[in-house]
Amino acid sequence: MSHTYKYPRAALTVDCVVFGFDESELKVLLIQRALDPFKGKWALPGGFVHVNETLDDAARRELTEETGLKDVFLEQLFTFGAVNRDPRERVLSVAHYALVKQKDYQAKAATDAANAEWFPVSMLPKLAFDHADIVATALTRLQGKVRYQPIGFELLPPKFTLSELQHLYEAILETALDKRNFRKKVQGFGLLVPLDETQMIGRHRPAQLFRFDADKYKKLKKRGFNFEL
Amino acid sequence: MSHTYKYPRAALTVDCVVFGFDESELKVLLIQRALDPFKGKWALPGGFVHVNETLDDAARRELTEETGLKDVFLEQLFTFGAVNRDPRERVLSVAHYALVKQKDYQAKAATDAANAEWFPVSMLPKLAFDHADIVATALTRLQGKVRYQPIGFELLPPKFTLSELQHLYEAILETALDKRNFRKKVQGFGLLVPLDETQMIGRHRPAQLFRFDADKYKKLKKRGFNFEL
DNA sequence: TCAAAAGTGTTCTTGATACACCCATGC
DNA sequence: GCATGGGTGTATCAAGAACACTTTTGA
Numbered sequence: 001m002s003h004t005y006k007y008p009r010a011a012l013t014v015d016c017v018v019f020g021f022d023e024s025e026l027k028v029l030l031i032q033r034a035l036d037p038f039k040g041k042w043a044l045p046g047g048f049v050h051v052n053e054t055l056d057d058a059a060r061r062e063l064t065e066e067t068g069l070k071d072v073f074l075e076q077l078f079t080f081g082a083v084n085r086d087p088r089e090r091v092l093s094v095a096h097y098a099l100v101k102q103k104d105y106q107a108k109a110a111t112d113a114a115n116a117e118w119f120p121v122s123m124l125p126k127l128a129f130d131h132a133d134i135v136a137t138a139l140t141r142l143q144g145k146v147r148y149q150p151i152g153f154e155l156l157p158p159k160f161t162l163s164e165l166q167h168l169y170e171a172i173l174e175t176a177l178d179k180r181n182f183r184k185k186v187q188g189f190g191l192l193v194p195l196d197e198t199q200m201i202g203r204h205r206p207a208q209l210f211r212f213d214a215d216k217y218k219k220l221k222k223r224g225f226n227f228e229l
Numbered sequence: 230m231s232h233t234y235k236y237p238r239a240a241l242t243v244d245c246v247v248f249g250f251d252e253s254e255l256k257v258l259l260i261q262r263a264l265d266p267f268k269g270k271w272a273l274p275g276g277f278v279h280v281n282e283t284l285d286d287a288a289r290r291e292l293t294e295e296t297g298l299k300d301v302f303l304e305q306l307f308t309f310g311a312v313n314r315d316p317r318e319r320v321l322s323v324a325h326y327a328l329v330k331q332k333d334y335q336a337k338a339a340t341d342a343a344n345a346e347w348f349p350v351s352m353l354p355k356l357a358f359d360h361a362d363i364v365a366t367a368l369t370r371l372q373g374k375v376r377y378q379p380i381g382f383e384l385l386p387p388k389f390t391l392s393e394l395q396h397l398y399e400a401i402l403e404t405a406l407d408k409r410n411f412r413k414k415v416q417g418f419g420l421l422v423p424l425d426e427t428q429m430i431g432r433h434r435p436a437q438l439f440r441f442d443a444d445k446y447k448k449l450k451k452r453g454f455n456f457e458l
Numbered sequence: 459t460c461a462a463a464a465g466t467g468t469t470c471t472t473g474a475t476a477c478a479c480c481c482a483t484g485c
Numbered sequence: 486g487c488a489t490g491g492g493t494g495t496a497t498c499a500a501g502a503a504c505a506c507t508t509t510t511g512a
Contacts, residue, residue, distance in 0.1 A: 008280040051237040055310035081284035203484030204489040432511030
């Protein structure tokens with residue numbers, strides 16, 4: 001079965017910049033293309049949008065198919081529409097970015113995503129299409145958004161230490177932060193709940209674990225509260 | 230001539246939320262639809278993207294065709310892809326927003342845009358499709374962006390008074406601002422150049438005219454300067 | 459002389475920055 | 486006992502908020 005239109009139409013894809021954080025490095029999940037064009041090259045997970053699914057649905061479906069990821073934080077980023085961005089024909093890409101907890105991902109990785117791999121943002125390989133532009137745009141967006149929205153927690157496990165949180169912000173913003181000032185500020189929001197557990201790794205004092213109180217944040221946000229790092 | 234594809238394809242449009250400012254009110258430019266669906270209803274200027282033009286080009290072309298506007302500040306906003314947003318078939322809209330100096334527009338309005346009209350953002354008529362959502366998204370973006378980028382000047386004539394600038398910010402942000410603090414702050418950036426002219430309207434003291442020094446801003450921005458209101 | 463908007467400084471409060479030492483643990 | 490990261494408080498400085506009166510013009 002085929003489909004005929006009066007005027008030529010662009011093809012429509014979604015692509016996802018998946019960010020992860022591990023051991024004080026911000027990473028991006030890439031897949032190795034199995035088909036031409038750019039066969040063998042690294043690229044963002046993504047693919048064609050079905051005519052009866054939303055952009056968000058398409059992005060999530062492609063993520064699951066290509067990387068095994070489900071139920072992640074996902075947001076639309078920008079639509080890339082340069083005329084020759086795909087050598088075959090006119091193809092638009094509605095780019096998204098996702099934030100995932102790397103540990104959640106480990107389990108799925110083994111089964112679903114044989115050819116997916118994490119790369120540090122500072123050491124990306126050459127990417128297919130205009131995907132390098134897309135990653136750059138996503139990084140800029142992440143750097144901007146992490147300062148006034150508590151989305152960083154999407155990159156951390158549910159229980160985390162203040163040092164982990166600080167290292168995350170330092171990795172994203174590419175700056176060093178003062179330990180005491182950082183702790184004062186993030187604890188000042190009253191959104192970090194200390195748990196009855198500590199994390200004991202390495203031969204030094206164990207660290208207090210916290211969780212982010214998402215419910216409390218939602219309530220505060222409704223009353224005009226502004227998270228600002 | 231017709232075009233055939235293996236899988237069905239969504240149609241692709243651009244729509245523009247054109248903001249203007251006049252007499253202390255923020256306005257949006259709407260056109261009255263000449264054709265079904267939603268014939269006679271007010272809607273955003275916009276239309277189908279040609280297969281060989283960029284999204285930006287398409288948005289500018291449609292703006293010129295439907296409203297006579299040219300050379301305006303224009304930025305991509307968000308891509309709206311709900312499956313049933315157009316009753317005819319699947320149609321995506323890559324929404325943009327534009328900022329125009331209303332006086333620039335007056336001249337063209339007479340000739341080109343018989344059925345275009347400005348509406349205060351607070352008193353919009355019912356809009357076609359999901360255009361009300363698009364306007365709401367654009368307004369939120371404008372409110373966010375105006376605080377850390379000097380885009381407000383795009384809505385003012387080249388020569389303006391500090392009161393006009395303040396009223397603009399008050400209209401966009403929907404808050405009252407303190408006159409002395411506002412002046413102190415905007416003049417503190419050193420980006421407003423006082424002119425040898427004053428504006429004399431009404432029976433009261435004439436106001437100093439300023440222009441925005443865009444060149445200086447560009448240079449400062451490169452050195453990491455941050456405009457922040 | 460009155461109405462109407464333009465213009466102008468200081469005080470107070472708040473948040474940002476800078477900075478150094480003791481603590482708990484494993485080896 | 487020593488190396489390692491965890492944890493804590495204060496003093497200074499800069500920016501934001503609050504606030505009222507004089508000036509210039511046209512009618």
